[in-house]
Amino acid sequence: MRLISSPAFAQNVSGQTGIVEHKLKPIEISYTTLTGLFYSLDHEILRDDKDFESLIFPLNDYESIRLLKRSENSASTGKVLRYIGLAGLLTGLTGILAVPSNQQTPFWLTAIGGGLSIDISGFFQTEAQTTKFNCVQRYNRFARGEEQVLPKATEDEKSLLDFDKTGNSSDKKPVTK
DSSP states (O other): OOOOOOOEEEEOTTSOEEEEOOOOOOOEEEEETTTEEEEEETTEEOOSHHHHHHHHGGGOOHHHHHHHHHHHHHHHHHHHHHHHHHHHHHHHHHHHHHSOGGGOHHHHHHHHHHHHHHHHHHHHHHHHHHHHHHHHHHHHHHHTTOOOOOOOOOSSGGGGSOBOTTSSBTTSOOOOO
């Protein structure tokens, strides 16, 4: 596990909290025909999601974290669908080879369903790669100083309103006579 410098909060002698900026290094993106996209930092390949998390999470940027988590979720969904598809395809092919031709129809359906599941998993894998690429592009904009941290999106419209405990807007002054 490598340590990556990132923006961090530090406390100075007087007790005030301030932001201490460290230089982020951009992630290098490479593409090859057989392996597709791969990412590296200082010529060390970033292999798994933990490597990306150690770079993205310290930024405290809602959009970068959302993109990385979406990529991880899409990749895991794609893997599950691929395994289900492989199981269906192997079951169907085994049944087709093992039973007489007048009993093969259910096995044909199972094999075709498995193949379709494998194809659908490819869509999820493609979405995962695209989303991770967008996350890396956003991180690189931070590293070059071209981007600022966005605040977390609100859960609902009510959180945008600032009401005190009495139900009155906090920016209004109470009327006194």
